[in-house]
Amino acid sequence: MAVLYDEVADAVAADVTAGRVPLVLSGDCTTSLGVVAGLQRAGLDPALVWFDGHGDVQTPETSASGYLGGMPVRQLVGGADRTVAERIGLRVVPEPDVLLVDARDLDPPEEAYLATSAIRRVPVANLGTGLPPHRPVYLHLDVDVVDARDLPGLLFPVPDGPRLPAVAAAVRQVLASCEVVAIGLACTWRSGSGADRAVAELVRELTAGT
Template sequence: MTVIAVPFHLDEHLPDLELPLSPGRSIAPALPAGSPWERMAALYEEVAEAVAADVTAGRAPLVVSGDCTTSLGVVAGLQRAGLRPALVWFDAHGDVQTPETSTSGYLGGMPVRQLVGGADRTVAQRLGLADVPEQDVLLVDARDLDPPEAEFLAGSAIRRVPVGDLAGAVPAGPVYLHLDVDVIDPRDLPGLLFPVPDGPRLPAVAAAVRHVLAACDVVAIGLACTWKPGSGADRGVAELARELGATA
């Protein structure tokens, strides 16, 4: 088991990010000047190197960070280790925006689109990230979609299922399991950066995650700790995080 902390939200270092479990390693380099994507490319290069080293040594990493974009480095690292993982992506959001479709311009709403070959390509090109085929991506929940995201997914091979309907839907082969904690209903996890009401409750999410762990060859896990400082949300998911850490 390897727990790797990446205490960043996008290119902002969060040295006081409250984590639900203790890491064995923290990746927190001084980032170079440049655009946010250029800075994140430098950060995710280190993430990719660490993930590739762990997988090559027979260890499954659990990467804990403050956002979902860190997944670009994780998947690049898996590919460097010779794997072509499918994605099982738990999130309240679709994360399939592009710079052209996003009304907010929030970069953290784009990583799934980047992983399948769209949106800004700065990080992908820097890391040598190969496109993940759309049919190898399973979005779990994604209940909060902007119209451009819904339109993209309607014409895409990406699959989307509710948290309770994973049986028979999970992909074969190696899997990168990504869990953005905002998939959990904010009644059970207050303090989220981007809360979305009417979501699955924490026990249902935990059961679904256990199903993926049991049914799939999970080769890496990403845990996006998308909460506000001092919210106590880290304690709310501590038990689930320990389960993930014991599996990684």
Template sequence: MITLVPYHQDERLPDSSFPLPGPDVVPVTRDLPEGGVWERVAALFELVSAEVADQVAGGTRPTVVSGDCLTSEAVLAGLQRAGVDAAVVWFDAHGDIHTVESSTSGYIGGMPLRQILGADTGLLADPLGLRPLPEDRAVLVDARDLDPAEAEFLASSRVRHCPVDDVALPDGPLLLHIDVDVIDKEDLPGLKFPVGGGPSYDAVVASVRRILATGRVAALDVACPWHLPEGDDDAVRARLLRDLLTA
């Protein structure tokens, strides 16, 4: 079963943005309330968190696909609700460790990992009942495009920063989060935030498979911050999602 959250923040995306393998897809959508983006996202994520918790209670490992990395907060909150104390392994070309104060762009998709670690809890963590994760239980994989404030935080934190071919896993169950832009932009067309100089498509898939093979992944969360496909782009994306979700 694949849980599809077809949103980028509070923007509803066409289902065609996600060429998912197989017919067993459960979409999570709702009419979002009036208000600011954080209130709207929190309302959506309450449903996602409940769905994840229900799947864990029913003996299913949740697999969640969405349009951005914020959804990871709902997935982790759902695991915690179900009694799973998961560490986080975070594949991303970016750090996603800004606070509201440190961000120069204001892009909220650059904040979820830092919020998981306990920053700005009133925005999503408190509404979702998300307990902060200790820094030494978070692993940031790749993250080659860091703003100065992010690099400064990492230098003084206990977050592990690893390459894709040498991921140091924390103990216990894992939330495996994959932002597909961790793949070098030459290997994956159409990304909203492409970054060069990164690992190949094959290297990322191989690393993900090694982690899944440990049997410790409690939930798999895949973020697809890409534009609507053009031409052959859709075939590449479909292959990537198949490779990640059926590993």
């Protein structure tokens, strides 16, 4: 992972240095480690606006599944396993610089951590109250933030969430209000499910703002 994410970091840093806003598509939220490391290599210290149906603040000790995709926010703020982060030179992102959007499906250890953490958490509908307008921002979008009714075939669906138009509107709000310097899109769905067609609309929203 460190080898792969070192390459991601180099590519992101090159894009940012050239004045471009990289859009990184991957099947796992852990790729964000490489994206943020790349922004730091380009001389930026970004705030994070993190859309996700989950909290992604597990550690190897708290996770019942051991799934690494449930840990990247915790890794970015200096917790969980730091092996990859240290090997790619990723500096710790301060907890107050992280805005967790939605995260409606939390395990008890995640609830306990966020209750005392300085990470801020808002629902999609109240996004405007927490945006950092005067900071470079890494916009991360895990498509499972969208209600599972609108994205069939998600590997980790979360019911009772915001519908696709609401998420698209929130993405537009971030792009209009913040200095977005990189975008990560995590797409975890079953091949042939049709989710790709729905996500294509989100990709159009993202690229229209870059």
